[in-house]
Amino acid sequence: RKEVEQDPGPFNVPEGATVAFNCTYSNSASQSFFWYRQDCRKEPKLLMSVYSSGNEDGRFTAQLNRASQYISLLIRDSKLSDSATYLCVVNLAGGFKTIFGAGTRLFVKA
């Protein structure tokens, strides 16, 4: 089993749709969590950190479920510019380990 797993997609949605991505992690010692977006042939860019109580940034909402060991990202009112690959990132506590998921590809169409 991979340490961080994401549905590779692609997710094809119309503009204005709501789309949700899930990410599961296997190590219960995971300490901090992030979502990044990566455009084609570009570097990953931090989208948002994920906090235990859940957090929102505009149209984006991130949730953490420690009991079930998954994090989610909800995008409301999708824009064409949201088309990208979304990477789930997990940091393990103690020792140094950052694990990147392989990403979920999103296409938003007019």
Place this chain on the structure above:
Amino acid sequence: DGGITQSPKYLFRKEGQNVTLSCEQNLNHDAMYWYRQDPGQGLRLIYYSQIVNDFQKGDIAEGYSVSREKKESFPLTVTSAQKNPTAFYLCASSLRKDYEQYFGPGTRLTVT
């Protein structure tokens, strides 16, 4: 402007040649990292450094070497021992280990 720079953006080399990729940051971050990304795949950690003059191997360090003589700089050398060096190389930094990482624009290395 604060940020991370990598140069060059594209690099072409012949097999058997060593090549050094540059990574500089002016964010005053302690930790720096090198990743490799192959088409359609996730990022894999090559090396990381938590502090000047210290660095540790990541998951795929074979065939690579690094140095961290200055806080701002973390160059990566791809040696001829690396069997499949053609890839997209990404440098990142974070304030401390376990903090969110910020990436440079990457270097696309092609070895023929």
